Amino acid sequence: MLALLGSLLGFGRLEGRLESGQNLTSTFDECRLRLGNTLGEPWMRCVVDSLLEVQATAKARGEEYFPIEAHTFDPLAPLHGHSYGTRSDDLKNKMRDYSCDVADGGSQPLRTTAWQYEEPDVCASAATEGGAFVYKADRFLPAGNDLDLGDSHMSVHEAQERCEADVRCQGFTFSAAGWSHSASRMEERQWISFKSKSEDATRGDGWHTFKRRGEGIDCSARALRQPRILNFTVHVLRETPPVYLVDDFYSEAECSYMLNYTLPLMGPSVVVGGGTSTWRQSYSVNMYPDYDDETNVVTQAARRKFAFARTMGGYTDLQENEGQEPVNAVYYKDFGDHYGAHCDGECSGGRYLEGHRIATSVTYCQVAEEGGYTLFTRSGLKVVPKPRQMLFFGYIEDLASMAMDRGHTEHSGCPLRKGRKWITTMWYRQGVTKEKDWSRFTV
Numbered sequence: 244m245l246a247l248l249g250s251l252l253g254f255g256r257l258e259g260r261l262e263s264g265q266n267l268t269s270t271f272d273e274c275r276l277r278l279g280n281t282l283g284e285p286w287m288r289c290v291v292d293s294l295l296e297v298q299a300t301a302k303a304r305g306e307e308y309f310p311i312e313a314h315t316f317d318p319l320a321p322l323h324g325h326s327y328g329t330r331s332d333d334l335k336n337k338m339r340d341y342s343c344d345v346a347d348g349g350s351q352p353l354r355t356t357a358w359q360y361e362e363p364d365v366c367a368s369a370a371t372e373g374g375a376f377v378y379k380a381d382r383f384l385p386a387g388n389d390l391d392l393g394d395s396h397m398s399v400h401e402a403q404e405r406c407e408a409d410v411r412c413q414g415f416t417f418s419a420a421g422w423s424h425s426a427s428r429m430e431e432r433q434w435i436s437f438k439s440k441s442e443d444a445t446r447g448d449g450w451h452t453f454k455r456r457g458e459g460i461d462c463s464a465r466a467l468r469q470p471r472i473l474n475f476t477v478h479v480l481r482e483t484p485p486v487y488l489v490d491d492f493y494s495e496a497e498c499s500y501m502l503n504y505t506l507p508l509m510g511p512s513v514v515v516g517g518g519t520s521t522w523r524q525s526y527s528v529n530m531y532p533d534y535d536d537e538t539n540v541v542t543q544a545a546r547r548k549f550a551f552a553r554t555m556g557g558y559t560d561l562q563e564n565e566g567q568e569p570v571n572a573v574y575y576k577d578f579g580d581h582y583g584a585h586c587d588g589e590c591s592g593g594r595y596l597e598g599h600r601i602a603t604s605v606t607y608c609q610v611a612e613e614g615g616y617t618l619f620t621r622s623g624l625k626v627v628p629k630p631r632q633m634l635f636f637g638y639i640e641d642l643a644s645m646a647m648d649r650g651h652t653e654h655s656g657c658p659l660r661k662g663r664k665w666i667t668t669m670w671y672r673q674g675v676t677k678e679k680d681w682s683r684f685t686v
């Protein structure tokens with residue numbers, strides 16, 4: 244079934260006759276009614292078949308029509324030279340707009356299964372060594388110079404005390420070639436810059452950074468923070484390439500922590516290559532997991548997501564580390580905010596290349612009352628999320644040959660109609676490391 248849509252929708256071609264020609268909406272409505280109010284793939288197929296019939300009749304009569312070329316159902320192949328995610332495919336986008344605004348409850352799972360995750364011990368001594376601070380060698384903090392603590396000449400030890408005493412202080416940074424983190428050297432005086440921002444520790448030889456630990460977890464209540472075994476319910480929406488929806492992936496505490504922390508920092512979203520676009524209307528900000536700080540909520544959530552991708556997604560070589568992309572927090576808040584049809588990675592059937600994106604997860608803390616669904620635009624899968632669910636989808640069509648998807652992972656954030664939507668999007672890359680990080684590769 245899946246094998247048909249990537250190719251047939253790739254053939255939708257507009258020749259300036261849409262408005263004066265076939266009334267698409269009536270075809271959409273008719274197919275929906277004929278199929279008992281369901282959308283998805285059977286509906287898309289019905290629409291295309293109906294339009295082909297109308298086209299044949301119109302052609303014979305010399306009338307206008309919505310032009311689409313005859314489609315093949317098999318094998319599925321992207322249209323030669325066709326670039327996914329462009330605006331050229333008008334029929335597909337009209338179908339997307341229509342599907343987004345129909346209250347059909349979304350796609351139902353093929354099956355439901357369970358996933359178990361054993362949390363790392365976030366309060367183990369190794370994970371909290373260094374007390375309230377995480378030390379980062381060869382890193383400086385570029386931003387957050389708005390503290391009146393100023394630059395001060397003092398011992399590193401004193402700097403820790405001063406920073407801890409001020410809630411605004413998120414860390415401090417100094418340059419000292421040859422300095423190493425040891426008890427005696429903590430008493431040496433350095434020129435210290437205190438910072439109100441510590442998420443973006445940047446590589447710099449001879450620099451040293453002390454970051455305040457995440458405040459998400461209080462390790463003083465040690466007894467309450469034994470590592471937990473978490474059990475999740477997983478709804479399988481598609482087997483290959485995988486689309487899973489996981490219930491209660493984030494806890495309420497995680498969501499409120501991330502919402503509170505990101506909302507004041509958000510700016511207009513950008514698209515791949517930089518810049519804003521009406522294709523992606525929302526607000527966003529990056530969150531940086533710090534794999535040296537296990538108490539950090541963003542770190543814990545990222546570790547859980549990677550574990551899921553390895554065990555459930557089958558991407559066993561995936562590794563969370565500093566080479567991965569930051570997590571993108573996205574807020575859709577105004578009527579019509581949306582993300583047009585796009586692929587997050589390569590989706591025209593090539594071979595997977597190390598360092599590139601291999602999977603995506605979207606975790607919803609706030610869902611809209613109407614609209615804001617996540618729709619797979621070439622396969623008709625529609626996710627109507629519940630708060631705190633995680634949508635995971637991978638792009639590998641065949642794990643044995645590492646052949647990539649041929650269009651079925653193309654997706655869209657439906658226009659927001661009522662309420663607000665707040666999500667975190669995470670992209671997974673195989674083979675990235677701290678030294679060879681994501682920015683060296685395209686998507």
Ligand SMILES: O=C(O)CCC(=O)C(=O)O
Nearest residue numbers: 582605616617655656668
């Ligand atoms: O908003 C959504 O539902 C999808 C978001 C998305 O596709 C992305 O952030 O890459």
Ligand SMILES: [Fe+2]
Nearest residue numbers: 585586587654
């Ligand atoms: Fe996306």
